[in-house]
Every structure is written in structure tokens, then in C-alpha cells.
Amino acid sequence: MNRRLRTALWSVLAIVIALVWVFPVYWMVSSSFISTATLQSFIPTFFPVNPTFSNFAGAVADGSFYSALGMSVGITLTVVFFCLIFAFLAAVAISRFRFRGRKSFVIAVLVVQMLPAEGLFIAQYKMVSSVGLLNSVIGVSVIYIAAVVPFTIWMLRGFVAGVPADLEEAAMMDGLSRFGAFMRITFPLLAPGLVASGVYAFLQAWNEFTVALVLLPAEASQTLPLWLRGFVQASATRETDWGQVMAASTLVAVPVIIFFLIVQGRLTSGLVAGAVKG
Amino acid sequence: MSTIAARRRTRSRTPLLLIVPAIVILLLGMGYPVIWQVMTSFQEYGLAQQFGKPPTFVGLANYITLATNPELWLVVARSLAFCFITAFITLAVGTLLALLMARVTRTPRLILQISMLLAWSMPVVAAMTVWIWLFDRRRGVVNYLLDMIPGVDMNRFDWLSTPFTFFALASAIVVWMSVPFVSFSVYAGLTQVSEEVLEAAQLDGASGFNRFRYIIFPLVRPVIAIVLLLQLIWDLRVFTQIKLLQDAGSKSGDYDLLGTYIYKLGTSAQDFGTASAVSLLVLAITIAISWFYIRSLLKEDEAA
Numbered sequence: 001m002n003r004r005l006r007t008a009l010w011s012v013l014a015i016v017i018a019l020v021w022v023f024p025v026y027w028m029v030s031s032s033f034i035s036t037a038t039l040q041s042f043i044p045t046f047f048p049v050n051p052t053f054s055n056f057a058g059a060v061a062d063g064s065f066y067s068a069l070g071m072s073v074g075i076t077l078t079v080v081f082f083c084l085i086f087a088f089l090a091a092v093a094i095s096r097f098r099f100r101g102r103k104s105f106v107i108a109v110l111v112v113q114m115l116p117a118e119g120l121f122i123a124q125y126k127m128v129s130s131v132g133l134l135n136s137v138i139g140v141s142v143i144y145i146a147a148v149v150p151f152t153i154w155m156l157r158g159f160v161a162g163v164p165a166d167l168e169e170a171a172m173m174d175g176l177s178r179f180g181a182f183m184r185i186t187f188p189l190l191a192p193g194l195v196a197s198g199v200y201a202f203l204q205a206w207n208e209f210t211v212a213l214v215l216l217p218a219e220a221s222q223t224l225p226l227w228l229r230g231f232v233q234a235s236a237t238r239e240t241d242w243g244q245v246m247a248a249s250t251l252v253a254v255p256v257i258i259f260f261l262i263v264q265g266r267l268t269s270g271l272v273a274g275a276v277k278g
Numbered sequence: 279m280s281t282i283a284a285r286r287r288t289r290s291r292t293p294l295l296l297i298v299p300a301i302v303i304l305l306l307g308m309g310y311p312v313i314w315q316v317m318t319s320f321q322e323y324g325l326a327q328q329f330g331k332p333p334t335f336v337g338l339a340n341y342i343t344l345a346t347n348p349e350l351w352l353v354v355a356r357s358l359a360f361c362f363i364t365a366f367i368t369l370a371v372g373t374l375l376a377l378l379m380a381r382v383t384r385t386p387r388l389i390l391q392i393s394m395l396l397a398w399s400m401p402v403v404a405a406m407t408v409w410i411w412l413f414d415r416r417r418g419v420v421n422y423l424l425d426m427i428p429g430v431d432m433n434r435f436d437w438l439s440t441p442f443t444f445f446a447l448a449s450a451i452v453v454w455m456s457v458p459f460v461s462f463s464v465y466a467g468l469t470q471v472s473e474e475v476l477e478a479a480q481l482d483g484a485s486g487f488n489r490f491r492y493i494i495f496p497l498v499r500p501v502i503a504i505v506l507l508l509q510l511i512w513d514l515r516v517f518t519q520i521k522l523l524q525d526a527g528s529k530s531g532d533y534d535l536l537g538t539y540i541y542k543l544g545t546s547a548q549d550f551g552t553a554s555a556v557s558l559l560v561l562a563i564t565i566a567i568s569w570f571y572i573r574s575l576l577k578e579d580e581a582a
């Protein structure tokens with residue numbers, strides 16, 4: 001077999017695998033545009049020939065989508081904001097200073113990162129309910145920030161260490177205060193790291209299911225993943241309306257997908273650097 | 279650099295102040311729950327305690343109950359099997375796809391990468407919903423396509439009705455979601471492997487497998503080791519996927535892994551004492567698996 005032909009065959013294989021991999025995503029979006037009557041047929045429709053928006057209208061009809069959207073946005077903004085501040089301060093401490101207790105702190109951060117929420121949710125439920133914060137933005141956010149902060153500290157640590165301290169020193173020689181040097185010199189260089197960490201925190205908070213399921217039992221305080229699950233269950237009590245269910249899934253997924261595609265270069269390099277190279 | 283470091287070592291207040299917020303939030307969100315869980319695992323903490331009766335210290339009673347409960351060991355064994363099988367399939371598929379990415383020209387590679395990114399970015403609940411629709415008993419496209427193969431009767435086959443097909447499906451979904459991370463990481467590692475060395479080996483007559491075994495693999499081994507560990511940890515704690523498949527199929531105990539088992543102990547049985555003891559078992563297994571990873575990161579921190 002000559003080299004050309006072999007390369008072509010590998011390319012075909014790559015494209016076939018790409019199509020298989022993306023198929024569930026395609027199927028979600030495609031089904032969401034197909035009318036309920038067409039989906040009732042036992043022969044699947046592979047392309048929405050007569051696209052309809054009625055599924056989307058049906059999915060948001062009772063208004064619970066908007067309240068879940070509000071809840072998700074509230075929690076996500078809280079988590080991203082505090083997580084970035086806390087992680088940034090801690091990252092500066094461990095990459096710019098040598099101090100007593102530094103090593104214990106680094107070990108604690110690494111160990112905590114491994115603790116699964118799936119093994120802690122009972123205690124977290126008990127704690128949050130005992131202070132009356134079930135169904136509130138604050139209760140869930142505290143747990144989310146604690147879950148996300150360790151990885152974020154680790155990721156930012158690499159970025160802070162990448163900015164040479166000499167630069168800061170030079171600026172201080174030129175008359176800037178330590179704080180001023182930091183804000184003018186180091187901070188702008190950290191922007192990519194902050195973006196990557198912020199996106200990581202955003203995705204975690206936006207998509208999280210387990211903790212939300214336990215800490216937000218009231219229907220009025222559901223986040224989008226909980227809303228979607230409730231929507232599927234409500235639909236299943238009748239004959240599941242797959243068109244509407246897929247429209248609901250699309251509504252939850254598309255913002256994330258778009259966001260993810262925009263920042264992916266930065267995110268994957270940041271994640272890979274954070275997870276693989278430290 | 280050394281003078282700066284020396285000066286900073288003496289000013290010890292600042293770094294401590296900087297880590298205070300992170301420590302406080304970690305103690306609140308993780309530290310307190312872990313301690314509470316350890317204490318509760320030694321207490322009788324059931325329905326009566328939910329309604330205000332003070333919990334009583336029972337020593338190792340919860341652990342003894344668990345150790346003698348064959349149901350728990352079945353769940354542990356099932357979880358470990360699920361975790362190892364899924365993690366290894368994910369790693370194998372992810373590595374093969376990374377090799378494929380390295381093999382093809384730019385356009386097919388980009389197509390493959392975008393498709394992986396799309397799968398990676400799907401929120402887990404949305405992904406589960408789609409997969410349940412794909413495998414729907416009556417109108418699912420998978421049964422429809424399989425049924426078209428001559429001699430195969432998949433008409434109205436219910437994937438969620440036997441534990442084996444249930445977990446096979448769960449595993450396939452987890453693999454689908456996790457492979458992109460593995461592929462991108464291993465691909466990043468592969469780009470470090472020098473073209474010249476590979477070509478020289480090829481000229482010397484090394485087969486494709488041997489080139490992978492002796493040249494590529496040793497170079498990407500650190501990446502693969504870490505990705506495998508992360509995958510093992512994530513697959514051990516898998517909860518959302520199993521929970522949502524149970525929503526669509528059966529909630530019986532035969533379909534439980536550790537995550538859903540703890541959830542049921544805590545919510546339906548309201549037995550926080552036993553649930554805490556199982557949770558600690560999960561934590562212990564996780565830390566045992568991840569200890570190597572943490573050690574390697576620590577080494578790197580010291581080198582930095």
C-alpha cells in the first residue's frame with residue numbers, strides 16, 4: 001500500500017470517528033427541532049426537514065426555566081467571583097513566598113482536591129440545613145467554592161510562578177510601591193490564567209448536579225441541571241415528549257458549548273498544564 | 279532571586295493573611311463535613327436522631343454492620359469493577375485517538391478535535407438525557423439501526439432492564455464524556471516526541487507497534503499515568519450518570535454503585551451513621567488511589 005493511500009485511509013477513519021463522537025450532540029439539537037408528531041413515528045428522522053420552534057416554546061412555557069436560569073446564573077457568578085479572589089491570593093502566597101506551614105497547606109490543597117462530593121453530601125446537607133441555608137444561593141456556593149478552589153489555586157500557582165519576580169523588583173526600583181508594582185506588572189500578565197480558572201469554575205458550578213440535588217430540594221430554587229431532570233421526569237409520567245425534552249437539553253447545553261468553544265484553546269492548555277504538568 | 283526570597287521569608291505575616299480566605303472556605307465546605315462524617319460514622323444516627331433525639335456513640339457498630347453486610351461488598355466490588363474497566367477503556371480509546379490525531383493531516387485532525395470538544399462540553403445532565411433518548415426502547419435510533427442488521431432483533435430491546443446492559447451503557451456514556459480529556463492530554467504529550475527519531479526507527483525496520491512500545495510510550499508514560507489515576511478517581515465516584523439512568527430505568531439495589539448506595543442510605547433510609555461509614559470507605563479508597571498523584575505533584579512543587 002503506498003503512503004498516500006494510507007494517509008487517506010487514516011483521514012477517513014478520523015472523520016468517521018469524529019462523526020460518531022459528535023452524533024449525540026447532533027441528535028439532541030436535531031431532535032429539538034422536530035415536531036412531536038414526527039418523533040412519534042417508529043422510524044427515526046435523521047434531519048429536521050420542517051424545523052419547528054414549538055418544542056422550545058413548550059419547554060419554557062411554565063416559566064420554571066427562567067427561575068432555574070436565574071438561580072444558575074446567581075450561583076455561578078458567586079462561585080466564579082469568590083473562587084478567583086480566594087485562589088488568586090493563595091496562589092500568590094505559595095508561589096511568591098516561602099513560609100512556615102506552606103508545605104502543609106500545599107498538601108491540604110492537593111488532598112482536598114481529591115475528596116469526592118459524592119462521599120460528603122450527607123454531612124454537607126446536615127451542615128447547610130442546620131444554619132437554615134438549604135435552597136439558598138449561599139449554601140450551595142460555599143460548597144462549590146470549596147470544591148473548586150483547590151484546583152484553581154494549583155492552576156494559578158503555575159501562572160503566578162511564570163511571572164518573574166525580578167520584573168516586579170525592577171518596577172519597585174522605579175518608584176512603584178510593592179502593591180502598585182504587583183497591580184501594574186504582574187496582574188496583567190496573569191489575565192490568561194484568571195480567564196482559564198474562571199472558565200473552569202464557571203463550568204463546574206453551571207453543570208454540577210449531585211450537591212445541587214441534595215442542597216436545593218425545593219422546586220423554586222432548582223438550578224438548570226435539576227430543572228432539566230425534573231422536566232424529563234414530568235414528561236415521563238405521560239408519554240415522554242422527546243422533542244420538548246431535547247429542546248430543554250439544548251437550552252441547558254448550548255450556552256456552555258458556545259462558551260467552551262470560544263475559550264477552548266486557553267482552557268485546554270490551562271487544564272492540561274494544571275492537571276498534567278502541574 | 280535569592281536575596282528576594284530571603285527577604286520575603288522574614289516577612290511572615292503577608293503569606294498567612296493571603297491564604298486565610300482559602301483556608302476558611304475549605305474548612306467550611308470540606309473540613310467540617312469530613313470531621314462530621316467521621317464522628318457520625320461512630321454514632322447511631324437514624325430517623326429518631328433526625329427528629330431531635332441526641333445521637334448515641336456506638337463505637338464501631340456501624341462499621342461492623344457494614345462489614346458483615348454482603349450487599350455492601352457486592353456494591354464495592356461492582357463499583358471497583360466498573361471503575362477499573364471504564365477507566366482502562368477510556369485510557370485505551372483516548373490514547374488510540376491521540377495517536378490517530380498525530381497521524382493525520384491538519385483538516386481531519388481539526389474535525390476530530392472539534393467533535394471531541396463538543397462532546398466534552400456537554401453538561402452531564404443534558405448528555406445523559408440525549409443518551410437515554412438514543413437508547414430508548416421503542417423509538418431510540420440505536421435500536422432502530424441495530425435492528426436493521428440482518429439476523430439481529432433489537433426491536434424494543436430495553437437496555438436498562440438488566441444490570442449488565444445497564445452498566446455497559448453507563449460505561450459507554452462515561453467513556454464518551456471522558457475520552458476527549460484523555461486524547462487532548464496524550465496528544466499534547468505526543469507532540470513532544472521527535473519526528474526524526476520515529477523516522478529513523480521506521481527506516482531501521484521497527485514495526486508500528488514496536489515504535490509505540492519502545493519510543494512513544496516511554497515518553498508519554500507520565501501523562502498516561504496521571505490521566506489514568508484521575509480517571510480512576512472520577513469513575514469511582516460516578517453518581518450523576520447512574521442516578522439519571524436509574525430515573526429512566528430501575529431503582530433496584532442491583533443497579534447501585536457506591537454513590538447511589540450512599541445516597542439511598544442517606545435519603546430513603548435516613549441512616550446517616552451507616553451512610554457516613556460508607557462515605558469514609560469511598561474517601562479512603564480515593565486517597566489510596568490518588569496518593570501517587572499527590573506525591574508526584576509535590577515533587578514538582580519542590581522542584582519549582
